[in-house]
Structures are given as structure tokens and as C-alpha cells.
Amino acid sequence: MSKQILIVDDDDAVREIVQYCLEAAAGWEVLMAASGREGLAVARSQQPDAILLDVMMPDMDGLETLRQLQGDKTTQDIPTILLTAKARIGDRQQLQSLGVAGTISKPFEAVSLVEQVRSLLHWDE
Amino acid sequence: MTAEDFPASEVMPETFQLLARIALRIRQSLDLDEILNETVAQVRELLDVDRALVYRFHPDWSGSVAVESVTETTHSILDRVITDPCFEKAWFDPHRRGRTRAIKDIRVAQMSECYREFLASFQVRANLAVPIILSLPAPNLESPNPERLWGLLIAHQCDRPRQWKSQDIEFLEQLATQVAIAIHQSELLRQTQRELEERKQAEVALQQLNQKLESRVEQRNVALQESERRFRSFFESAPDFLYVLDSRGIIEQVNPVAVEKSGYTEAELIGRCLGEFLTPEGRELGQQQFATLIEKGSVRQEFDFVCKDGRRLVMDSSSSLVRDESGSPDYILVVQRDISDRKAAEAVLHESNRRWQTLLDNVQLIVIGLHKDGTVEYVNPFFLKLTGYDRSDILGQDWFGTVLPQYQTAQVYQVFQEILTQNLHPHYQNSILTKSGEERIIAWNNTRLQGMGGKAVGTLSIGEDVTERYAISRMKDEFTAVVSHELRTPLTAIHGGLNLLSTGLVDASGDRGEHIIQIAASSTERLVRLVNDILELERLESGKIQLVKESIKVSALLQQATEQMQVIANRAGVTLEVFDINAYCWVDRDRMTQVLINLLGNAIEFSARGSTVCLSATLMDAVGTIWFEVRDRGRGIPADKLETIFERFHQVDASDSRKKGGTGLGLAICRSIVEQHGGQIWAHSTLGVGSSFYFTVPQGEEAPESGDGEMEKRVE
Numbered sequence: 044m045s046k047q048i049l050i051v052d053d054d055d056a057v058r059e060i061v062q063y064c065l066e067a068a069a070g071w072e073v074l075m076a077a078s079g080r081e082g083l084a085v086a087r088s089q090q091p092d093a094i095l096l097d098v099m100m101p102d103m104d105g106l107e108t109l110r111q112l113q114g115d116k117t118t119q120d121i122p123t124i125l126l127t128a129k130a131r132i133g134d135r136q137q138l139q140s141l142g143v144a145g146t147i148s149k150p151f152e153a154v155s156l157v158e159q160v161r162s163l164l165h166w167d168e
Numbered sequence: 169m170t171a172e173d174f175p176a177s178e179v180m181p182e183t184f185q186l187l188a189r190i191a192l193r194i195r196q197s198l199d200l201d202e203i204l205n206e207t208v209a210q211v212r213e214l215l216d217v218d219r220a221l222v223y224r225f226h227p228d229w230s231g232s233v234a235v236e237s238v239t240e241t242t243h244s245i246l247d248r249v250i251t252d253p254c255f256e257k258a259w260f261d262p263h264r265r266g267r268t269r270a271i272k273d274i275r276v277a278q279m280s281e282c283y284r285e286f287l288a289s290f291q292v293r294a295n296l297a298v299p300i301i302l303s304l305p306a307p308n309l310e311s312p313n314p315e316r317l318w319g320l321l322i323a324h325q326c327d328r329p330r331q332w333k334s335q336d337i338e339f340l341e342q343l344a345t346q347v348a349i350a351i352h353q354s355e356l357l358r359q360t361q362r363e364l365e366e367r368k369q370a371e372v373a374l375q376q377l378n379q380k381l382e383s384r385v386e387q388r389n390v391a392l393q394e395s396e397r398r399f400r401s402f403f404e405s406a407p408d409f410l411y412v413l414d415s416r417g418i419i420e421q422v423n424p425v426a427v428e429k430s431g432y433t434e435a436e437l438i439g440r441c442l443g444e445f446l447t448p449e450g451r452e453l454g455q456q457q458f459a460t461l462i463e464k465g466s467v468r469q470e471f472d473f474v475c476k477d478g479r480r481l482v483m484d485s486s487s488s489l490v491r492d493e494s495g496s497p498d499y500i501l502v503v504q505r506d507i508s509d510r511k512a513a514e515a516v517l518h519e520s521n522r523r524w525q526t527l528l529d530n531v532q533l534i535v536i537g538l539h540k541d542g543t544v545e546y547v548n549p550f551f552l553k554l555t556g557y558d559r560s561d562i563l564g565q566d567w568f569g570t571v572l573p574q575y576q577t578a579q580v581y582q583v584f585q586e587i588l589t590q591n592l593h594p595h596y597q598n599s600i601l602t603k604s605g606e607e608r609i610i611a612w613n614n615t616r617l618q619g620m621g622g623k624a625v626g627t628l629s630i631g632e633d634v635t636e637r638y639a640i641s642r643m644k645d646e647f648t649a650v651v652s653h654e655l656r657t658p659l660t661a662i663h664g665g666l667n668l669l670s671t672g673l674v675d676a677s678g679d680r681g682e683h684i685i686q687i688a689a690s691s692t693e694r695l696v697r698l699v700n701d702i703l704e705l706e707r708l709e710s711g712k713i714q715l716v717k718e719s720i721k722v723s724a725l726l727q728q729a730t731e732q733m734q735v736i737a738n739r740a741g742v743t744l745e746v747f748d749i750n751a752y753c754w755v756d757r758d759r760m761t762q763v764l765i766n767l768l769g770n771a772i773e774f775s776a777r778g779s780t781v782c783l784s785a786t787l788m789d790a791v792g793t794i795w796f797e798v799r800d801r802g803r804g805i806p807a808d809k810l811e812t813i814f815e816r817f818h819q820v821d822a823s824d825s826r827k828k829g830g831t832g833l834g835l836a837i838c839r840s841i842v843e844q845h846g847g848q849i850w851a852h853s854t855l856g857v858g859s860s861f862y863f864t865v866p867q868g869e870e871a872p873e874s875g876d877g878e879m880e881k882r883v884e
Contacts, residue, residue, distance in 0.1 A: 056661035056687045063680060064664055067673040099653045128649075128656035149656045150663035153673055 049074040051082030052097035064153035079103030183339040200354035208237040218242040219324035263299040264317040271295040273329030294330035296323040298344040409504035415497035431476030534631035556603035588624040650817045658691035701833040708840040715756040719868030729764035741777035747784035752868035753794040767798040774802035804855035
């Protein structure tokens with residue numbers, strides 16, 4: 044059965060490229076949100092199998108969105124992967140400790156992105 | 169005494185002989201007991217009485233029987249002490265005057281019954297009592313000899329009454345006189361013997377005293393010799409300069425150390441005033457001190473002693489005046505200790521302390537000293553300047569309870585304990601509170617202070633206020649993260665998109681493929697703009713771009729900017745209005761055009777189609793500046809963002825900005841350029857109404873064009 048993934052990113056170009064990657068390389072169904080607030084609403088209503096969440100967004104950033112997702116019973120069990128432009132290993136380790144399934148650094152290749160998502164969410168089998 | 173001494177007619181021959189014999193015995197013998205015993209024995213025999221006795225009065229007029237002679241049938245009363253109150257005291261005075269009392273028969277005689285019974289108790293029937301009166305030496309030649317009633321010579325008839333004959337009485341009285349002489353002689357002898365004895369005892373005591381004194385003198389001599397020996401030994405071996413001066417200050421004795429160290433011979437020192445060996449200042453001071461010495465008895469003062477080779481020795485000099493028995497000054501003892509080395513060390517220490525103190529007082533670092541109990545023992549002036557505390561606010565106070573923010577107290581106290589006990593944490597960073605409550609971050613360099621025996625007594629910490637550095641570092645981190653994000657975002661779109669196409673996951677010739685190519689192209693343009701802006705800003709802020717300033721007509725500047733933006737305005741359906749002035753400004757033409765284009769670009773981007781953007785300039789003649797304004801009728805800027813929009817990547821809405829092709833650096837570049845012209849830039853805005861951006865630049869002078877058509881330019 045096809046997986047449904049929600050992409051939350053304020054950058055239109057990134058959002059679209061990620062969508063194409065996931066659809067083309069994995070055949071997953073992609074939901075999209077351009078802000079944290081919109082992402083929360085979509086997550087609650089659509090209950091995706093996983094969320095790819097950008098960290099650096101205006102107004103409500105990725106960390107605040109994550110906190111609200113984890114604080115909501117309807118969304119707290121949805122595995123979340125952070126998309127981050129932070130290059131430093133220390134920063135990524137800090138993000139890893141927030142109770143997320145994992146982090147993926149920008150930029151990425153299409154096939155590599157899908158492989159990383161599968162690996163982090165244990166969707167290999 | 170011979171028989172001729174007695175009246176022959178009234179004395180019987182036997183009694184006369186007896187008297188003569190007794191008198192002779194008295195003269196020959198000094199043994200009173202023997203005389204008295206013989207007297208009473210002869211009396212009893214001659215008078216044929218039952219008892220003859222000598223009764224002696226005691227000082228309280230009681231008395232005792234001194235000697236007695238009794239018949240075999242009469243009982244003895246020898247040694248009886250008679251205190252009977254019935255003894256008729258009335259007879260004391262008559263006896264004292266020499267009267268004899270003769271009682272024929274006590275049973276019929278007139279007397280008190282008590283006395284009668286008293287005599288009866290001694291079996292007495294007839295009683296004859298003659299006083300024994302001693303004649304004492306007269307106090308002077310004119311005075312009669314005083315007399316003393318010594319006792320009584322008594323004859324008792326016990327078996328019958330007896331009529332005492334006058335011969336009996338006379339005999340007994342004469343005998344009493346002889347007895348009195350014998351007693352007197354005996355007392356004189358005893359007194360003489362006593363005096364002799366006393367004198368002998370006194371002589372012995374005197375002799376003993378002499379011996380003691382001699383012994384003591386001997387001991388004193390030995391002690392004196394020992395004392396002299398010790399003094400000499402001390403005087404000669406003492407490490408200090410020792411002098412004995414006369415009462416005028418002239419050296420009489422000096423010890424070998426003074427001779428050796430001063431370089432003078434003993435002969436050069438003795439006989440000269442000690443003051444001669446001091447510096448002129450010391451000599452003057454010495455004269456004052458000499459007066460004090462005479463007045464108070466001792467003085468102590470530091471002097472510079474000048475040695476024979478000219479060296480100066482700093483002397484700690486103590487002088488004591490010794491007075492003679494009359495209290496006049498006799499001689500002076502002076503001890504001088506060479507403290508030159510100590511003085512030099514003190515001077516070095518003082519200089520060292522002064523340097524340290526100067527360093528601590530002036531160093532632009534915090535220095536604090538804490539006692540091991542955590543109380544503040546030292547803070548340097550920089551700490552007080554930084555925190556606003558007075559010294560009295562902080563010294564003696566608990567460091568942890570006074571200066572640290574509460575949330576750090578326990579942790580920092582633990583660190584303090586570990587410094588004291590384990591010498592850990594040579595470097596540590598924590599916050600302190602200023603007197604006004606502001607928190608400052610201090611990077612400490614800690615040193616454990618150790619006392620005698622290596623025990624920790626406290627800590628000394630040098631601290632640097634890194635609050636600003638810390639803030640800058642945090643801002644730098646944040647900025648790096650933002651730059652990283654801003655660069656990686658378009659890169660993600662480019663890289664991901666091209667990867668989809670190159671791997672064949674998306675067909676490049678299809679609709680999605682074309683869209684991906686467009687995304688990659690626009691992201692590449694954005695990346696180029698971003699990189700250009702970052703480099704531009706870096707060059708501006710690091711001063712790598714030199715401004716070429718010239719006096720330019722404001723109208724020319726406004727025209728140039730509007731011409732360049734007209735196409736974009738037309739495309740956005742926005743009208744540009746320009747309000748010109750006849751004035752010059754002193755600017756770099758290209759950079760100032762860049763500022764105007766940036767501001768106009770922002771205004772056009774955020775203006776609704778059909779609206780107007782106004783560009784105007786005003787001459788502020790009084791302050792010599794030109795005031796530019798770019799006003800739009802856009803959606804406005806929240807008040808809390810009006811300051812931060814001029815900072816890098818602080819767009820009101822980053823994604824919005826990106827959509828409109830902004831890099832987030834345009835206003836930061838504008839501010840940098842304006843500030844490098846000595847001007848200011850700021851914005852006013854009302855949400856929903858529009859925004860106005862203002863900046864000022866220096867006024868320029870109207871300058872005629874030079875021959876080659878170039879205006880005056882200056883590179884700054």
C-alpha cells in the first residue's frame with residue numbers, strides 16, 4: 044500500500060522538488076504545507092504516514108511545529124523527519140535528541156532522499 | 169658581818185653567833201637555796217619552833233613556800249602555793265613598811281575567822297612573820313633607794329600557843345635583813361649571769377651573722393664574677409654593634425663586631441662621639457634623640473652608620489641610659505643592629521607590592537580574592553567599575569549569595585569547593601549580577617591560594633567580561649545558520665531537480681521536466697543574487713570598497729534611479745512620482761544610486777498594482793544634509809520589525825521576500841552604504857497604509873564642471 048507523506052517547507056521550489064523526488068523515486072503520495080501552521084492542520088486532518096519538516100521557517104519554525112505535533116494526541120505518533128540546512132554534526136545531534144525519527148540534510152539527491160526516509164522509518168521490508 | 173654588827177644587849181649569844189655565821193655564809197656563798205635552807209633550819213632550831221619557812225610573794229600577791237624546816241611531827245607545806253583569799257591583805261602594807269606580825273595564839277587573837285581557819289589548816293597555833301624587804305638601786309644619787317616586799321620569814325609554833333619574845337622577833341627581823349641581802353645578791357648575780365648569758369648569745373648570734381654575711385659576700389662576688397664573665401662573653405660575641413658611652417655620648421667601650429664591620433680600629437672609635445659616625449641627617453636626629461634619652465631613659469631609632477670605607481649601614485639603634493645612685497646620668501648602653509639587608513629586601517618587596525597593586529588597580533580584568541569560607545577578601549577597581557558596587561557593599565560578604573544569579577549559586581559553589589579541595593577548574597565561566605541586576609558573563613582563570621603547610625586558604629580569580637563576545641559569538645552562529653539555510657535552500661532545489669532529470673526519474677522533455685528546469689534556473693538566479701549580495705556586503709563592511717565621492721546634483725541622482733526602475737514599475741503597474749530639489753549632495757554616485765534602486769525596488773515589490781511610489785529629497789540647510797524619502801502605499805511593516813529589517817536576513821517575511829526575489833540583504837547593504845557616507849537610514853510605517861524609508865547624506869557644493877567635463881571627485 045502506498046505511503047502518504049506530508050512535506051512542510053516554506054520554500055516553494057524546495058517543496059516541489061521534494062514532492063517530485065518522493066513521487067518519482069518511491070511512488071509515495073505527497074501532501075504539502077507551506078508553513079508550520081498549515082502543516083499542523085494537514086497532519087491532523089490527513090494523518091499521513093510520515094512528515095518531512097523543514098526546521099527554519101518564518102513565524103512558527105520547524106521546532107515549534109514539532110513540539111505541537113508531539114503535544115497533540117492525534118499527531119504525536121506520526122514519525123517526523125527534520126529537513127535541515129544545518130551542516131554541523133553537533134547541531135544535527137541536538138535535533139536528533141528531540142524525539143524525531145531522524146534528520147536529513149539539504150541538499151540531497153532524489154534517490155538518496157527516498158533511501159534515507161525508508162531507512163529512518165524502517166520501511167525497508 | 170661579825171657579832172659586833174648586832175646590839176649585844178638585846179641578842180642572845182647563840183642568835184648573835186647564828187647571825188654572824190649566816191652573814192658570813194651570805195658573803196661567802198652565792199647559792200641562795202643553800203643560804204635560805206640553812207636560815208630556816210637554824211631559825212627552827214634556835215627558836216625551837218615547829219616550822220620555819222621563807223614565803224615568797226608572786227607578782228599578783230599570791231605566794232609559795234620557797235624553803236621550809238619542820239619538826240618530824242609537823243607536816244610540810246613546802247612548795248605550797250597559797251592563794252587563799254582569806255589571807256589578810258590588810259597586812260600587805262604594814263609588811264611593806266617593815267612591820268613584823270606576831271600572833272601568840274590564833275585561837276584567841278583578833279583576826280578574821282577565815283584567816284584563823286587558814287592558819288589552822290597548817291596546824292599553826294602561834295605565828296611570827298617578818299617581812300623580807302629588798303632595797304633596789306636608786307634611779308639617781310639624790311633619790312632614796314626604792315624598796316620591794318619580796319616575802320616573809322615565818323616561824324610557826326604548832327603544838328601550843330607561844331608568847332614571842334622581843335629577842336625572837338629582833339633575831340628574826342635581823343635575819344630577814346640578812347636574807348634580803350642574800351636574795352638581793354643572788355638576784356644581782358642571776359641578773360649578771362643572765363646578762364652574761366645574753367651577751368654570750370648575742371656574741372654567738374653576731375658571729376653567725378658575720379659568717380652568713382661573709383658567705384653572702386662570697387656568693388655575691390662569685391655571682392658578680394660570673395655576671396661579668398657572661399657580660400664580657402655577650403659583649404664580645406653579640407652579632408650586633410654594642411657600645412658603652414659616657415653620659416655625653418662619647419664611646420668608652422665597643423665590641424669586636426662593631427670594630428670588624430665598621431672598618432674602624434677600636435682606638436679610632438673609643439673617645440669619639442657616636443654621632444660622628446652617622447650621616448649629617450642622622451647626626452641631627454641623634455641630637456634630638458639624645459635629649460629624649462636623657463629625659464625618658466631609653467630611645468629607639470633607625471640611623472645610617474657610615475663605615476670607614478664609606479659604606480652606609482642602616483642601623484636599628486636602641487639606647488638605654490643608666491643613672492648613678494644620685495639619679496644623675498652615669499653611662500649609656502647602645503645596641504645597633506645592621507638591618508641593611510632587611511631594608512633592601514623590604515624596599516624590593518614594597519616596590520614589588522606597588523607594581524602588583526598598580527597592575528591590579530589598572531588591569532581591565534576582574535580580580536577577586538575569596539576566603540575559603542566564600543567571603544570576599546579582595547576586589548580590584550575594575551570589578552567595582554564593571555558592577556557598580558562600592559567596596560563596602562562587597563568586602564566581607566558571601567560571594568555566592570551576593571553576586572551570583574540564584575540559578576547558578578549551587579553549581580558555582582560546588583566548583584569553588586572543587587578548586588579548594590582538588591585544585592580543579594583552572595578555567596570556568598559563569599554569570600555575575602551587577603548592582604543594578606544586570607547579568608554579565610565572566611570567563612574566570614582560578615588559582616587556589618595555599619597557606620602554611622599547603623592547606624587551601626582561599627582562591628584568587630581573574631575574570632574577563634565576555635558578555636559582548638558571547639553575544640557576538642551567538643549572533644555569528646545564528647548568522648552562519650541563516651546564511652547556510654539561505655544558500656542551501658536554492659541549492660536543494662537545483663541539486664534535487666537536476667538529479668531527478670539526470671537520473672531519468674523525470675523526463676526532461678515532459679511538462680514536469682520543464683517545470684523542474686524552470687525551478688532550477690530561478691533558484692540559480694537567486695543563488696547568484698544571494699552570493700553577490702553577501703560578497704557586496706562583506707566588501708562594504710570590511711572597507712574593501714572605496715567610495716568615490718563627488719558633489720552631485722540631487723535631481724541627477726533621482727533621475728538615474730527612476731530611469732533604471734521605470735521598467736520594473738511599469739511591469740508592476742506602479743506609478744513612480746519624483747519630487748526634485750535644486751541641491752547637491754556629496755556622495756558616491758554608483759553606491760547612492762544602488763541605495764535608491766534598492767529602496768525603490770522594495771517599494772514597488774510591496775505596492776499593489778495601480779498604486780504610486782513617491783521619491784523625494786529635502787534640503788536640511790541648517791545641518792547641511794539632504795534628506796531622501798521613498799514612500800509606498802504597501803501593506804506596512806509591524807512596529808517591532810522597523811529596526812531589525814536593516815539587519816542581515818531579517819526580512820519581515822523571509823518566504824515572502826524570496827517569492828519576490830529578495831535576498832534578505834538589500835536593506836543591510838543600504839544601511840552600510842549610507843553609514844559610510846556619514847548618514848543615517850530609518851523607516852516609518854503604518855500597517856495597511858504604507859511605509860516611508862528615509863536616509864540622509866551630506867550636502868554637496870555646487871561645483872562648475874571642469875574643462876574635461878569631469879566634476880571634482882575624491883576617493884575616501
